[in-house]
Amino acid sequence: MNLSVLDGSNGFRLDGGVGSISNAGDVNGDGFADLIIGDSAADLNGRNSGSSYVVFGKSSGFDAVMNLSALDGSNGFRLDGATINDLSGRSVSSAGDVNDDGFDDLIIGAPLANPQGVLTGSSYVVFGRASGFDAAMNLSDLDGDDNGFRIDGPKLTAFDGAVYDRPFGGSVSGAGDMNGDGFDDLIVNAPNSSSNSDDSGPGYVIFGRSEFTDGGVDFPPLPEVREPMISINLSSLDGGNGFRLNVLDRYYLDAISLNSVGDMNGDGFDDMGIGLVFEKYYGGSYVVFGKDSGFDATLDLTGLEGEDGFALGGANQNFVEGVGDINGDGFDDVALVAGSTGPYSYSFYSSAYIIFGKSGDINPGNLSNLDGNTGFRIVGVPDDDFTGRSFSGAGDINGDGFDDVIIGSEYTSYQNNDDDASYVVFGKSSGFDAVVDVAGLNGSNGFRINGSVELVSNAGDVNGDGFDDVIVDGNIVFGKSSGFDATMNLSDLDGSNGFHIDGTFGGVSSAGDINGDGIDDIIIGRGIVFGRSSGFEATLNLSDLDGNNGFLLDRIGSGSGFFDNAISGAGDVNGDGFDDLIFSSSGFSYVMFGKASGFDATVKVLELDRTNSVRFDGASRWVSGAGDVNGDGFDDLMVADPGSDPGDDAAYVIFGKSQFAGTVTYVGIPENNDVFTGTEAAERFDAGDGNDLLIGGGGADVMYGGLDDDTIRVPDLDFELVDGGKGHDTLALDGNGIHLDLADVRGKINGIETIDLSGNGNNTL
Structure with missing residues (x-):
């Protein structure tokens, strides 16, 4: 069959950000099957924050081409990822009826979400209902009660400081009613959470139930993420x-x-x-x-x-x-x-x-x-x-x-x-x-x-x-x-x-x-x-x-x-x-x-x-x-x-020294909004609590924001480690013409929710 002959009566084409795609069940309970389409590269809430689109089924009236940007709540709706680089929508699926309310629900994977300060990943379950869908909804607005909930992956051991690039939520699916309690269940995997192979890692089955207040999902303890090796x-x-x-x-x-x-x-x-x-x-x-001193960077043995x-x-x-x-x-x-x-x-x-x-x-x-x-x-x-x-x-x-x-x-x-x-x-x-x-x-x-x-x-x-x-x-x-x-x-x-x-x-x-x-x-x-x-x-x-x-x-x-x-x-x-x-x-x-x-x-x-x-x-x-x-x-x-x-x-x-990460040069005052400005030397910043501002001077710095909402500014990418810690933290590029490739700095940036590229201009991600 040539797909160019689809005219609305025998099928139709979807345009606009189509990535992963799956059956969505009957989300709005109208008796027609729906579709869910994921686009993890969408940038409505920041680059690669991701979006997912739900298209409602109906008895007739499909055009030959449907653009996903035309979803208005009556014919479907859009679900936007929480923040930059979450890759929400990398995997999408029907979840079945997880809360047994008579409407099929959705599950959306965001494998690079970092709600715990490290890239543990998250998955979102969105409850179906008869009506009341807006044209767009932010996944960050799920409240654990009426509209759905978020499942955060367990903290993974990051060997050698590496943070794996497809953790929890890389693959999601409904699992049917595995335990026969009348609630459909979920399965989510965390590939790359061990070093056995490129895609190895555990899968998690989460049983459905009537209430999911505050997410309501507990995982068995796994090893905590270690501070990355210097x-x-x-x-x-x-x-x-x-x-x-x-x-x-x-x-x-x-x-x-x-x-x-x-x-x-x-x-x-x-x-x-x-x-x-x-x-x-x-x-x-x-x-x-x-x-005691006077060593050049290079010494020729023949000299x-x-x-x-x-x-x-x-x-x-x-x-x-x-x-x-x-x-x-x-x-x-x-x-x-x-x-x-x-x-x-x-x-x-x-x-x-x-x-x-x-x-x-x-x-x-x-x-x-x-x-x-x-x-x-x-x-x-x-x-x-x-x-x-x-x-x-x-x-x-x-x-x-x-x-x-x-x-x-x-x-x-x-x-x-x-x-x-x-x-x-x-x-x-x-x-x-x-x-x-x-x-x-x-x-x-x-x-x-x-x-x-x-x-x-x-x-x-x-x-x-x-x-x-x-x-x-x-x-x-x-x-x-x-x-x-x-x-x-x-x-x-x-x-x-x-x-x-x-x-x-x-x-x-x-x-x-x-x-x-x-x-x-x-x-x-x-x-x-x-x-x-x-x-x-x-x-x-x-x-x-x-x-x-x-x-x-x-x-x-x-x-x-x-x-x-x-x-x-x-x-x-x-x-x-x-x-x-x-x-x-x-x-x-x-x-x-x-x-x-x-x-x-x-x-x-x-x-x-x-x-x-x-x-x-x-x-x-x-x-x-x-x-x-x-x-x-x-x-x-x-x-x-x-x-x-x-x-x-x-x-x-x-040469040996007491701390290869650099001595702790700047130590924050408890309950204070500290401001530290570094030099070109390799230095260590431990800001502690408070909404702190850490300004690097271009050395091989180690910068810990600690608790609360911190801003860490760097003039280049020569730092050893930037870790925002808890809270909503920002990494700001102060230089000019810096290209930040997250794949190149994997393991060097943790706990950052926002990346500010403004600097002196021409910075890219």
Whole structure:
């Protein structure tokens, strides 16, 4: 059938804002079926407020074309959405006779309505009646008694600060009389209210009844919307809040090691070590000195000249580790792991080098110049094993006041791949040879640990006995004052001298003291195991972590071996007295703040929020704590990612601070109509109650209106968060030529009922 032949007798055409369309039942009780048409883009009460049109049926007299603008109350009527961007009419349907008054009712979905200050969505039920329809009606005029009521969606958990774009009311329908009480029922769904898929989410069946005063619909409690997580793009680092380290080379970057190396030059600022592994096993190592100020936004590693750090030459060095103060001279030392080509052209990590810190110029030049006074080389048994396959400072494992080192050595017999071992070399005040052969360890100068060794690390003092401990794969070896044999076996750990950890894991390291109990904690893969003074069994399974003895991180990046640097201790980044974690997951880097208690057995990354974490966008593959590089009392961070092309690689240093959202610069007076005017700096406004005016100055501001009716004015879109809170709040664009795309700022604007585009002109939505 060709629709152009419709002439009123065989059908007709509807013009004017037709979107969704549905049977409406018999709304006016005249015996003829009616239609409802939704147009969510209509703008009679603000852009995208939406409208819906009801067309009454009749026995005859239809014209070939009916324009919806001609509805006058006798032939149908219009229902207008409450306010801007509600998308009222996105879904429309007959509701049946919900209140059992003999007239069919209507249900209209407005999925982006925000009556609770967040985009929970609403649905409107409009009661049918015999007559008295005006040409137009505002859905905001429904009173819950005579003409209909509004159903507000439950508050949804907004993971990572994201607010889903089709919440409650995205799909609506009548459900018939499901419970047989004589009242027709409703069904409304809330797609995108979970992260399982693009359209997943619960549906709600609401039973009809005779009265719906004040809406009369109660939902089971769902998780409250969290304050959106602060998200900081690493491109915003400007030297004052951190800086970028350019990694320039003609090869593709395969891996990078990022570590704090302590204070090598004794100037009071922690320094950073960067080790690079490019394709073809070519590598390079760098040390960047900390200082109190004067960082540029970008530092090229190839341009280090001694004052700001140095590059190391000689050998094919790949990885850099801080190892504490091995020779007890008051300057922290650094270890380098160097690769070489072994049998069958396979790359081996055959040596490790210790470079002693000192004041002034540290750079030893070529590593072959180390002579025992400036540092030394550690070699394996035999020389073509994987000595240095993993390497770490060990803390002071024997309590003699000198820091020690631990070296992982795979394939100590090249013909027997199962003959793996690690070696602990004790520090001392002097008397190091230029070359230390681990074959000479005898218990007094260090010892050998037999057993599988993929990863080694300092553990801190896990059992609180005053001696630092070490991690060897999934095993914790306790330190002690004396009595080390030349060789120990991991299979002999029994809970008194250390313990085994079972479970799937990749990286291992010390976590610092996450829960602030005075005992160091450890990272085993995605498990955080809390230290304690006693009570370790011979074996601990990660599946037994319950929040009190540790926890698991959900959705952490995967990997294995030395290259699994997806999680690390971060130090105390926000200065609250608890050490923090830094980890990567799903393309972002996160810092999770430590606290005294209240850990779940499994911490879900997607449920973190601004109260317990901060997210960094722009690099995520390798992460590490950096110590306090700028000496401000807050520990700093390092993150890195390989670029898509050679020479496009970068690492970033992020300075810690008390609040990444900016300190609370403006605090409202209770029951006062406050007026705050900001500056170009990143600031935080907490206005509290009252009809407040908040004027941003163009920084990365966080602006909370709080209670009552507030106006928040911004000159651009560089703010981190605008949250009007309760009441009827207005976001005003003060600038010129600003285009506000709500899709681009999703998660940055909450609790706003009105958007004022007037500003200085040319602003658009």
